[in-house]
Amino acid sequence: MQASNPETGTAALPPIPAKRYFTIGEVSELCGVKAHVLRYWEQEFTQLKPVKRSGNRRYYQHHEVMLIRRIRHLLYDEGFTISGARNRLGEAAIHQHEETEAATRYKALIADLRHEIETTLAALKS
Template structure:
């Protein structure tokens, strides 16, 4: 049942219909899963309308994978989800960073000032300037982590 799911748009909230389309399940199935998986708790607003956040869409995709692709029962998928969430909590508690689905890129020890000097700030558009700021923050974080180690 390997169906390619569409990418999740960069939005804060998703309606139940949008989540159904993004995850390949019908809304009534999502409502049922809310009863079976206690970790799945969308925000409810006017008229009991459900609004899901990005992490909940990812969780629903994981549940769907366990049930439809890996053949788990509801009970087995519930237990597996609890194991996965406990594992993530343990890793966070131990200071490990979750990088699932991300490519780790090695960066040489180029100095931040050298990086900024190599960039002409006037020629950058707004998103590029935000990237420069993000890179600056990442360098600072890396230095703090190196000092703590």
């Protein structure tokens, strides 16, 4: 019996090596998904766009391997449909965008407060 991965909930998958690009065969082994399924998912999930080089060979980057693992988890472990998984990934992207915007606003607020404090300190020193 394989141990469950707490991050994705899937059966233990091999660690992803520190490489820039992975072939479809390597991704298939790393994610536990057959190559024809990966090619199908490319059509269904717009976020999945491997680089295509000579002879139309696909090369996946690290973030795409992580995305494939997430898709696999949604479909196989959580029981989502393709459409449901697509929606969930879209919601995650929107949530991440909102968090990034909030972080940017907080950084600007902190910079304004810092400037105000420095101005006040300079006025008190003089």
